Amino acid sequence: MNPRRQKRLVAVTAFVLLLGGAIGAMLYALQQNIDLFYTPSQLIDGIGDKKVKPEVGQRLRIGGMVVKGSVRRAPDSLKVSFDLVDTGPIVTVEYEGILPDLFREGQGIVAQGVLVDKTTILASEVLAKHDEEYMPPEVAEAMKGIKHVPPSQLYKESDKGQQP
Amino acid sequence: MWGSMFRWLDPYAKPETLYHLCGRLLPYLMGLALFTLLLGNIWGLAFSPADYQQGDSYRIIYIHVPSAIWSMGAYSSMAIAAFIGLVWQIRVAQWAVLAIAPIGAVYTAIALITGAAWGKPMWGTWWVWDARLTSELVLLFLYLGVIALAGAFSEAARGIKVASLLAIVGVVNLPIIHFSVEWWNTLHQGATITKFAKPSIDPSMLWPLLISLLGFALLLAALTCLRLRSQILMFEQHRPWVRQLVDSMAASHQKEQN
Helix, strand or coil: CCHHHHHHHHHHHHHHHHHHHHHHHHHHHCHHHHCCCECHHHHHHCECCCCECCCCCCEEEEEEEECCCCCEECCCCCEEEEEEECCCCEEEEEEECCCCCCCCCCCEEEEEEEEEECCEEEEEEEEECCCCCECCHHHHHHHHCCCCCCHHHHCHHHHCCCCC | CHHHHCHHHHHHHCHHHHHHHHHHHHHHHHHHHHHHHHHHHHHHHHHCCCECCCEHHHHHHHHHHHHHHHHHHHHHHHHHHHHHHHHCCCHHHHHHHHHHHHHHHHHHHHHHHHHHHHHHHHCCCCCCCCHHHHHHHHHHHHHHHHHHHHCCCCCHHHHHHHHHHHHHHHHHHHHHHHHHHHHCCCCCCCCCCCCCCCCCECHHHHHHHHHHHHHHHHHHHHHHHHHHHHHHHHHCCCCHHHHHHHHHHHHHHHHHHC
């Protein structure tokens, strides 16, 4: 390799390594801010070595699995509350509004809202998270025992008599 | 060692040779691309089974995933070309950077737009500032930055040099995009096929996805050939071989008319 090329090679490589290193260090420092949400155990036990906990009144996002049997709907409004879990502690989310189609018990969700007390969040937005697995319904039923009925069919039969 | 390994590439550093090579490859690449894209997408959109959770909405995966993967693939190719162009000062490699950048930008835009269209019915939102979505948006800005920088200097060679430097530095973003769903918690789900494990998608859905993936790759290659040809002509327009080419084309055109 001739010396001029070698010089350019070294210059370009050094430039890229320096900038790459700087960006890497920045991302490392910002690590906790890049996470989209707190998990229930992070919310209750705190994050990192210093166990930093969010304060009551803080706006935040929480992400976890909806605990089976914890969804409580108000009979006369869109108010709903449910529990979230990841590995241990449970956090309660209260929400008034329309839930996404994928929302159901056992599903991962991300809610944005205000921490009203240590383990309760008043959510203004609830988003559904889905995993990276895709399969036809028959396979899902055979492998996981999941039989998913879309909400549009879920309420059709039972609600017919009650609709005004 | 390096010299002998890449000696076979040397003739293609000559613009005229590369121009004709691209011209010969173009019809095959474009034909195969159209065939695989039609096959993969029609199979995926119309004939593969619906998903157990997401129903028919998941079908946008056949456009979203290939465009997202190749938005990163195009970026790596562009950065490699930029590196060769900077260090070895090979002009066709520098022009390749200009050829690939807009194609990659469009792939990135397709990935972002189809992702938003998928996010709304499934997640419940068009956009969320999680690490995956944000880093892919940064990729779009990197492409736009490369395009803008290349055209921002009155002296074309200078613009290409600065744009190439940006293209190379931007490579840092590629592992960030790929690993964002593992390093941080995000709304976006993890990787389905680009991992060292069995793809977490049923074979009946995987095949059309792989065919679409191949189709998007072939389309990228075909469009790159097409754009590289026009870049070569533009930068070499005053060279005798281009003049001869234009004269012979004009002659044959006249013959057709007579």
